[in-house]
Amino acid sequence: MPVANNTASAVSTSLPKWQLALVVGAPVALGLGYIYYKNANQSKSSRDNKGKKANGSGAGDKQISIDGDTTKKSDKPETPAALGHKYKLLGNQAFGTRKYDEAIYYYNLAIEHFPSNEEDELAKTYQNRAAAYDALENYSAVKEDCTKALELNPTYIKALLRRARVMEKTNNLEVALEDVTAACILERFMDQSTLLMADRVLKQLGKQHAQEYMIKRTPVMPSKHFIKTYFSSFRSDPTLNHKSTDDDNKGFSRVLEAFREQKYDDIIKICTEEIDQYDSIDISDKMKLLLMRGTFYLLLGQHDKAIDDLEMIISNEEADKDVRVNALIKRATMYMQVENPEKSFTDFDKAISINPDCGDIYHHRGQVNLLLDHVEEARADSKMALKLNPNVGIAFAQKCYTDYRFAAMSRSKSDVDKAMADFERAFELFPDCCECYTLYAQMLCDSQMYEKADLYFAKVIEKDPMNATIYVHRGLLQLQWTGNVEKAINYINKALKCDDKCEFGYETLGTIEVQRGNLTDAIELFDKALALARTALEVTHIFSLKDAAKAQLKVGKRLPKNSIFGIQGVS
Numbered sequence: 001m002p003v004a005n006n007t008a009s010a011v012s013t014s015l016p017k018w019q020l021a022l023v024v025g026a027p028v029a030l031g032l033g034y035i036y037y038k039n040a041n042q043s044k045s046s047r048d049n050k051g052k053k054a055n056g057s058g059a060g061d062k063q064i065s066i067d068g069d070t071t072k073k074s075d076k077p078e079t080p081a082a083l084g085h086k087y088k089l090l091g092n093q094a095f096g097t098r099k100y101d102e103a104i105y106y107y108n109l110a111i112e113h114f115p116s117n118e119e120d121e122l123a124k125t126y127q128n129r130a131a132a133y134d135a136l137e138n139y140s141a142v143k144e145d146c147t148k149a150l151e152l153n154p155t156y157i158k159a160l161l162r163r164a165r166v167m168e169k170t171n172n173l174e175v176a177l178e179d180v181t182a183a184c185i186l187e188r189f190m191d192q193s194t195l196l197m198a199d200r201v202l203k204q205l206g207k208q209h210a211q212e213y214m215i216k217r218t219p220v221m222p223s224k225h226f227i228k229t230y231f232s233s234f235r236s237d238p239t240l241n242h243k244s245t246d247d248d249n250k251g252f253s254r255v256l257e258a259f260r261e262q263k264y265d266d267i268i269k270i271c272t273e274e275i276d277q278y279d280s281i282d283i284s285d286k287m288k289l290l291l292m293r294g295t296f297y298l299l300l301g302q303h304d305k306a307i308d309d310l311e312m313i314i315s316n317e318e319a320d321k322d323v324r325v326n327a328l329i330k331r332a333t334m335y336m337q338v339e340n341p342e343k344s345f346t347d348f349d350k351a352i353s354i355n356p357d358c359g360d361i362y363h364h365r366g367q368v369n370l371l372l373d374h375v376e377e378a379r380a381d382s383k384m385a386l387k388l389n390p391n392v393g394i395a396f397a398q399k400c401y402t403d404y405r406f407a408a409m410s411r412s413k414s415d416v417d418k419a420m421a422d423f424e425r426a427f428e429l430f431p432d433c434c435e436c437y438t439l440y441a442q443m444l445c446d447s448q449m450y451e452k453a454d455l456y457f458a459k460v461i462e463k464d465p466m467n468a469t470i471y472v473h474r475g476l477l478q479l480q481w482t483g484n485v486e487k488a489i490n491y492i493n494k495a496l497k498c499d500d501k502c503e504f505g506y507e508t509l510g511t512i513e514v515q516r517g518n519l520t521d522a523i524e525l526f527d528k529a530l531a532l533a534r535t536a537l538e539v540t541h542i543f544s545l546k547d548a549a550k551a552q553l554k555v556g557k558r559l560p561k562n563s564i565f566g567i568q569g570v571s
């Protein structure tokens with residue numbers, strides 16, 4: 001099931017971005033991650049300094065914090081600067097006792113008195129007044145005052161974070177993201193709570209953009225190779241096992257012909273024609289037509305239409321049970337793509353109640369469980385799938401892989417060794433099964449046995465040279481293993497040559513360009529990935545990456561050059 005496979009591999013292939021996300025303590029990739037990583041690896045002393053600085057001015061305690069008095073008392077109390085100072089102090093005192101209106105009154109006076117060359121003091125006073133407005137929930141005034149403070153001092157972290165928070169509260173997410181990104185950069189990606197905020201805003205913004213995008217998106221048919229693999233992930237596919245009837249021009253036979261000729265773009269049209277043509281169409285033919293059409297809607301990412309077709313099959317108790325089970329498995333995997341695991345498992349259960357001996361159900365549920373990191377359940381499912389389909393290489397490989405994951409989870413070295421040894425039997429039993437080699441290589445990656453993993457990726461490529469995904473995996477392995485960016489890019493370009501619809505390739509390449517500071521290129525690549533993404537989940541993820549890159553590009557231009565750290569390619 002390549003649709004979920006992509007996601008599964010993105011999760012389990014320790015992509016650098018995922019690793020970084022873990023370091024940051026955030027579950028979703030941060031396009032900003034690399035810079036964080038670079039800095040986290042810097043000299044310890046600079047990190048310690050930063051840690052101290054973050055204490056007090058960080059994102060954690062700033063909810064209602066103001067900047068106190070730092071300049072020395074003047075001897076001449078009558079100068080405008082000294083008066084400004086005096087009023088600011090009174091404002092701070094009022095603020096300290098939660099008399100916010102009074103604080104604002106004094107800050108107004110302070111701002112009136114400070115001469116314009118006291119930029120630092122003025123910026124602080126505006127920020128403090130913003131804090132008072134913040135306490136009164138007057139957000140438009142908070143925004144205005146933060147903006148004034150930032151005009152005077154563009155690297156004022158406290159004002160950036162305050163404006164970011166208010167922008168987030170008022171659903172102005174793009175500005176919020178820019179501000180929090182600027183803060184991240186100025187803090188050298190050292191403040192955990194700022195990073196978490198960036199991550200949160202990115203996720204929200206990604207979701208928002210994805211919702212808008214999914215409405216007007218043009219469906220794209222996946223590559224022929226992808227479609228072939230997708231269908232082959234079902235052992236007992238009731239549509240392809242269709243037996244021709246006498247009347248070859250009727251019903252399902254036309255569809256099968258188009259399918260065998262790989263005229264995939266015609267399938268939906270033919271199905272619809274056949275369904276509409278006959279009032280008294282044979283029920284079994286009609287169900288198969290609906291299943292085929294629903295499957296192609298699914299492949300195109302047209303989920304609502306797919307669900308409609310599948311639902312008609314599922315709710316029809318007279319439908320052939322293989323057809324219903326297949327429809328349920330497909331709907332279950334679709335529910336996963338819209339992050340609804342509960343509904344997904346309900347469908348799997350229903351499928352099992354209809355036919356407990358169908359290996360496909362356990363195979364696909366095993367993948368879903370693996371995706372959710374339910375390793376034990378995934379292992380039980382894979383075992384069952386293999387029991388029911390003992391001659392299927394993919395089933396064998398998945399069982400070995402889940403055994404390995406389970407052993408790794410229980411941290412038993414001898415179990416891990418045994419799982420690895422068992423896995424090697426696959427190459428005698430199923431010498432032509434690509435999945436065996438891929439999952440074996442995946443396991444080696446997980447165990448950081450990079451050199452051997454590369455060898456096995458090379459073997460899969462030999463067997464299935466048109467499978468784009470494998471090249472991307474091999475490229476990612478290079479990044480993890482040697483850090484050789486050029487080599488990684490070469491592999492991914494090969495992937496795109498095999499399949500110019502390989503969304504995973506564009507997304508990965510974009511991530512690499514972000515890491516190299518090549519933000520404009522990255523944004524272009526993410527756009528290409530977006531055009532090919534099928535599910536809301538994929539679209540959301542890519543938007544998060546793209547939005548992060550865009551924000552960094554903008555902030556790079558906005559911040560003074562000497563304060564920018566780690567961003568190249570912005571001038």
Ligand SMILES: *[C@@H]1O[C@H](CO)[C@@H](O)[C@H](O)[C@H]1NC(C)=O
Pocket residue numbers: 055056060
């Ligand atoms: C801030 O510093 C104080 C003492 O200087 C310390 O007790 C506290 O744990 C620090 N807080 C953080 C978030 O580092």
Ligand SMILES: *[C@@H]1O[C@H](CO)[C@@H](O)[C@H](O)[C@H]1NC(C)=O
Pocket residue numbers: 138141
């Ligand atoms: C917010 O503050 C501004 C500036 O003082 C003021 O003009 C406005 O009326 C306030 N808005 C609310 C809702 O209190």
Ligand SMILES: *[C@@H]1O[C@H](CO)[C@@H](O)[C@H](O)[C@H]1NC(C)=O
Pocket residue numbers: 001002005225226227229434435436438439467468469470
């Ligand atoms: C490529 O190969 C992997 C592993 O063998 C498989 O999971 C995936 O579905 C394949 N992708 C395509 C598009 O055929």
Ligand SMILES: *[C@@H]1O[C@H](CO)[C@@H](O)[C@H](O)[C@H]1NC(C)=O
Pocket residue numbers: 516517518521568569
């Ligand atoms: C940016 O990408 C181009 C190719 O698109 C590459 O030639 C260049 O070296 C990259 N820049 C950096 C800083 O890596």
